[in-house]
Structure formats: structure tokens, C-alpha cells
Amino acid sequence: MKKKFVSIVTAVLLAFPLLAKAAPVKIGFINSITGKEAQIGENLTNGVTMAIEDLKAKGIQVELVKEDDGGDPKNALAAYEKLATRDGVIGVVGPYTSGCANVVASRADQYQVPLLVPAAAKEEITMKGYKNVFRLNAPANVYSMVLMDAVKAFHPKTIAYVYAATDFGVSTVKTAQDNALKMGLKEVANEKYQQGQPDYRPSLYKVKAANPDLVFLVSYDADAILLMRQAKEIGLTPKAFLGAGAGYTTAQFAQQTEISNLVVSATQWTDDVNWAGASDFGRRYKAKYSKEPSYHAACAYEAMRIMVETASKTRSAAKLRAALKSGSWNGILGPVKFADYGGFTNQNNHPMLVQQIQNGKYETVYPSTFSKKRLIFPFTR
């Protein structure tokens, strides 16, 4: 009798994971669907949507709970708390903005629900030793590092900074100044601007007067086009325009060939890089959304894929954390591993890419292991 009972219990226990497997895994996604960052947020949403479709095709069922933070940290916190306590998700992907990611990350250890940050750049997020916070993309300091490495061989002497007065703008330029110092570059102009102005000419005239070899730019979406238009208009022609991510990596920018040709930019991802499935993702994204994928879309896709695949095997927040910590993946963002190094915790040491717009198309030009084309230097109109 006792034996029979034990065997029944054992059988039930053994069958339980099989039963459980049929239920979809529940994952949260916090994003800026409305608010100032809504445009980039839409790219993340698209990437995540594609990830969920691909996972379903592989037979992995996901129940995704989407939350909008509108770019406000207070909302992001409410969203995370709702996901962790009310919806009972076992992992969360997001938030997009650095401010929101900062606040949510600081609470993740309290609720013990792993957070995978797909695209926020602020270094602090993974520098506080949080156990439940993982980041896929490279942080802000890598943007300037990789750009300067790419042009090092040409021995530029002077640099000017033109950047938006935002967290990303200021953080990136601060690290760029450190890197420039190491390279012996002399800073000849530093122009910080408020976003959304119609007229950047006064700043650009100052930069032109300083005649720098390199112009280092950090701008969001449309500001990038505006700045480069006005730079052309006033005849600002340095040896290279270096755009750190964001506005200089959009398809829309590349299409404006008369102002964007030969602009160099740092990015987390390109569709011509030799990472597994990158070009396929690019092609499918274009077919589905009839526009070029941004690196945000790729990061969100990969973050969601890693999160769901890992979560569907582990099925509990604690095991998920351990699996994220110990696992490694290979996909459209290349090899991924959440490691502790140089003050970071659970940070994927993602190699950033340098791309240059050549004939209206982004071409990966650095590092040479990932690129087919060569950097054209100096810049000419």
C-alpha cells in the first residue's frame, strides 16, 4: 500500500513538469509606448513582437504582459511592482529609458524578479551589484570608445562636441572626453543644446570657427537630421563626423544622402554583421514593418528571446536568475554572456560596431572582424 502510494506520488511529481510545460510562461515587458521616447519605444515593441512570434513558431508559449511607462520613472516602478506582485511574471524585459531602468533596477533585488535591460545605456544600471539586473546592450562608455578606436589610425588632433542636454548625451560625452584625453585629442569646442530647437546654427558656427578634425555628436532621431542639414548649410566640414548611436543610426537619417553620406556612427547592431541570424532578422523586419530595423529593435528582440527561452526552461524567478547568470547564448547580437567585469555586474560585454553611411546605406566598417567595408576618411561633401 505504502509502496503504491509512493509510486503514485513519484509519478505525479515526475509528470508535473510535463504538465506545467504546457502552460505559457509569463513575462513582463516595460516600454515607453507613449511620451517623449515613444518613437524608439515603438522599435522595441516591434522587436519584441517578432521575438514572441518566432518563439511561438518554435513551440514556446508566452504570455506577455505589456506595460507603458511613458518615460516616467514613477510609472516604470508601478509597472514593475504590478508585474512582480499582481501579474506574477517570473522575468521582466525593459524599461527602455535610462531613468526608468535605474529606478526599476534599484528595486529588482527587493522583489527578486529578474530584470533584463535591453537597450538603456546608463552605466550605473549594472554598476551597483544588483543580483537580479542583467543588461544586454553595451553601456554608454563603449559608444565613444569604439568610435575613437575606429579613427585612431588616422591620427586626428582636435575634437569638438555637439550634444543634446539629455542623460545619454551628457554621459556619452563625459566618457568621450576621457577617451579623447587618452588619445591626446585636444578639445576645441563643447556645445550642449536643448532638444527640439529649430536653429542650431549659432552652435555650429562656433564649431566651424574652431576647425576641429573630429566632430562628436550625440542627438536623438530628428535632431540629428536637423543638425547635419544646418552643418551642410553653413559649410562645416571636419575630417569626420562621429555620431554616437541614437539619431545617427536611423534608416531615415541614412536616406538623407546629401547630408548623411560618410557620417560615422556607433551602434549595437547592424544587419550586415556576421552574427547568427542578423541579416535574416533585418530582412524579415523590413518585410513586416516596411522600414529598416534600428539597433533598439534588435536588442529588444534578442533580450526577449533570451528571457523567454531561459524562463521556459526554469519556470521560477530564482532559477531564472541563476540560469541567466550562468548561461550563454548566441544570436543576432552575437555571443551573449552576463558577466562581472570592470565594476559591472551581470553585464553582457557586447562589442559595439562602427558603421558608416556609404551611398545611402549603413556599412559596418569597424572592428575589422565584423566588417566587410573599410572606413572612408576624411569626410568630404
Add this chain to the structure above:
Amino acid sequence: MSFLQPLLSGILTGGVYALAGMGMSLVFGVMNISNFAHGDLMMLGMYMAFFAFTLLHIDPYVSLVLIIPTAFLFGFMVEKLFINRVIHHPHQNQILLTIGLGLIMSNTALLAFTSDPKILTTTYSSSAFNLPGGISLSVPLLISFLITGVTIAILYLFLAKSRTGMALRATSQNREAAQLMGINVAKMSAIAFGIGTALAATAGALIAPTYYIHPLAGHSFLLKAFTICVLGGLGSVVGAGVGGIIIGVVEAMSSTYWSTDWKDVIVFVLFLAVLLFRPQGLFGKKGGE
């Protein structure tokens, strides 16, 4: 660098600001309402110019002949349906109503056009006239400045000479007295709001070829438009014109000779200084409140 460069480029940019401020000033004058939806009305103008350009292949400056009447009708309707009902309510209710209307407009645009910024690239979007002395003037800004000048002249003549214009001015000076004189003040309010909307949309369309088009793009201009109104004197069309140019020049000068990130602070300090020392504005009527 020549002192003339920031001066001239400030004047040109100021032209667009002037147009944005003027529409708001007219609404202020006639209806005594602070219109917080003004930036969103500008945004509508930008989209109209964009779609006229991409769908109908009409140059953004030419498309004004379509945009101005459409925007006027839209403004007229908005006044009749909404604003008109709070005309005797406290200021803050009027302000919140326009804020609510603005939220509706910008978020409807967000749903309809997505948050991807649209870029209107014409053949002259980044071209410039090069003057002797190394000074360059943006071609699109120069064209919009000229259109602004013509618009101001027409508006001025309309207000000074036409019957409706005179009725508008009378309403602006004293609403009750105007009503007693047999002026249909409700209609005047709708007309004023219609013209204000048309001016905002014109400003939006004029800036479209050199700016980007986005559901929230008008917000950058809202506080500037207020500043311009106060500077020129609430209700004064000419004042708004001059006020816009002053703001444009102050911005260009302060970014050139001091710092780009502090230029907005300088504009607001100037705004407070005008309020303190000349509350009626540079061209305003006395005792306006």
C-alpha cells in the same frame, strides 16, 4: 566670426517665432484666453504641409493656400464646439480646456501618424545664400521670413481696414461695449480663433521644411509663443512680430557669445523683466490683464 551672422540668422528664425506668437496674441486680445493648444495647432500645420508635399506633390510654401483655409475652418469649429462654452469661465478652466484639447490633438496624431518623425526634404532644405564676408543665409528660412512679412502685412491691413477686422479690434478693446454696439462677439471669437489657428498652422508649415514633423513637435514653440505675446503686448499683432524677432536675435546672440544651453534661461529672464518693467509689453495697450 562676424557679428552680423548671428544677427541675421536670429532675425530669420525670429520670423517663424513671430508668426507663432501672432496667432496666440490675436486670440489673447479678442478672447482673453491663453491658448495652450497653440503648439499642437502648429503641429497640425506641419502635418498638413507634409502630406500636401508627399501625397499631392505640392511645395510646402505653395501648400499654404490649402492649409490656411483648412486651418481657419478647423479653428472656427473648435471655438464653436469647445472654447465658446468656457468664455465666461475662470482663466484656469480655459487654460485647462486648451491643455485637454492639445492632449487630444497630439495623441490623436500619435495614433494616426505614429511617433516616427517625418522629414520633409525639399531641394532647398539645406541650401544657403552666401553673402560677402562669409555670411550665409538659409534659403528656406529666408523664404519663410518673406512669407511671414507678407502675412503680417495682410493681417494688419485686414484688422485696420476691413469691417470684420474693425469689429475684431473693437471686441478686443472692450467686449461688452462691442456687444452693445451690435457686434456679434461670439462670431468674432470664432473668427479670431480661426485666424489664430490659421496663423499657427502657417507657422508650422513654414518651419516644416527646415524642422521635423512629430506629434509633439509643437511643444517646443508653445512657451516661446507666450513669451513673444507678452513681449509684444498681449493682443498686439505688430508687437508679436517684433517680439518674435527679438527672441530670435536674443537666442542667436546668447548662444554665440555666451552659451547654447543657457539661451532659454536668458529668454525667460527677459520675459520676467518685461513683465516687471513694462507689463503692457512693448506695443501693448495699458492695463491689459
Add this chain to the structure above:
Amino acid sequence: MKKIALSVIAATAVALPIFIGENPYLIGIMISVLMMAALSSAWNILGGYAGQYSFGHAAYFGTGAYSTLILLTLNNSLNPLFCMAMGIIVASIIALITGSIVFRLRGHYFGLASIAVAEIVRLSVLNLEFTGGAQGILLSDVSLWGIDLNSKNPFYYGMLLVLVVTLSISQYLRTSKTGYYLQAIREDQDAAASLGINLAFYKNKALLISAALTSILGSLYGLYIRFIDTSAVLDLRLSIEIILTAIIGGVGTMWGPVVGALLLVPLAEMLRSNLLGDVLVKAGLVSETSGIGVFLKENLAHAHVLVYGIITVLCILYLPKGILGLFRRVK
């Protein structure tokens, strides 16, 4: 009767966290409700009683938050209450400067000038170095008398306490000499002046009280959220939200701001988290896979600000005196 009602409300408010138990999400929303109720009540002292519609109260909120977090970043062992007091001092200085400029103006000009002052504060914080600039300030853990400030309950009771203090001051002002003078100023400034009321003194007094309370709430919020930047605590949007809450509840009434916050904050959260769509689906009114269901799920999240705008417009048009104004009319 009124006393009984008050004690019931007070007892419920105090006991609420115990009923809710371990539900940080709900407590978090309640904290937002209490904060907005207190902010709006504090604004109401100046806007509702004295009739001076400030569109720049975010400046005082942000000043409180920034002062506290800057000081704590410099020295983590400082007592948060001391930092809060410093915030009040800075906010009062800004209020006095603002008052000396804007109280000479009336009507539209006053509102616009208050926006200008708030924008100057916001842009200065954004451009300066010691404020963290565009990067904002991230605070590591702090503690006060051994209380765990990572948990929500201290902030729930903190916000509740400030709300009670604010309401008590409101009540006191309504029946005191100052209160009558403020109401006289609201109804007719010239008449009030001709009666010998020192306009500038009483307006400044109302502004100072209002600014100090707002600054305390900013400090509490900063300690609660532990990351601030200009868009979160100094934005014009926040100032507008404060006024909207008061107007929808009922300007110039004691309980109006509280009613407004009880209504608007949960509503905004329901719209944000798409609860409305979920409820419709769960109630079986709309099928999840039907066209409408998919539309709600996909678009309501995008449209919540739109819905908020529509509600604002409807309230202004149909409830111009606020919800409490409606009840008064019925009486």
C-alpha cells in the same frame, strides 16, 4: 455627524496598509494618491483660497526633491529630516523671489510668470553640474532611525501625515483672519486693497505656506523613488497635473483636491496599465480575439493620454466647479 465621518476616514486611511497587507503595487498607487492629494491641497491654499493660479508649483516640488537628494549624495549619514528642512528653506527663498516678481501681476500674466520662474529653475538644474544636470541623481539606500526606507509603509504614512497637516492648515485658514483676507483678495483685489489689506503680505504668506508644503512632498518623493531628474520632478506637466486635480475635485474647497486625487490617480493608472481593456475582456463583454478586443489590447496602451485629454475636456465643460461643486449645486 461630520466628526464621525472624519474619524472613519482617518481610521480607514491609517489602517489601509494593514488591510492591503503585502501588496506593494496597491500601496504604491495609494502613495501616489496621497501625494497628489497633498500637492493639490497645498496648491489650493494659494490657488483656491487666494485665487492666485500658479502654473509653476513643480519648481517647489523639484526644489525639495533636489535639495534632499543632493545633500544625501554629499553625505549619506545626514538625517533625511534635516535635508527636508533645507529643502523648505531653498523653496521658501525661491518662493519669496517669485512672489516679489509675480504678485505685481494679475490674471494671465501671473500664470505665465509663474511658468517662466519654474522654467528658469528647471533649466538651471539641467545646466548646472552639482545638481547632476541631465543625468539626474541616483540615491543609494538611506535610513532614518533604523526604519527601512526601502519599504513602502513609511512613505505611505509620511504622505498621509503631510496631507493631514495640509488639510489642517487649509481648515485653519478658512476660519482665520488670514483666510478671510485671502478670500477677499480672490474676490476683488482692488476692493481688498481699499479695505487696507496688505495684498503683497498675504499673497506672499499663502505662497510661502504652499511652497513649503510642496517642497516637503518633493523631499518625500525623492526619498521614495531615489532617482530624480528634471523631467520627473520639475516639468510643467507636473504643475498642470496638480491644478487639474484641484479643478476636477473642486477649487477652493477643502476636500476638492482629495476627491480629485482619489479619482484621477487611479484612473491614470488604470488607463496606463490597460486595466480597462482587461476588465472588459474578463467581464466577457468583449472577446479577447475579436477585432475590438485586439484593438483595445493593442491601442488602449497607446491611447491612454488621449483618454486623459478627453476626460479633462469633458470635466471642464460639464463640471466646471469640480465634483464637489456638483454636490453643492444639488443642495
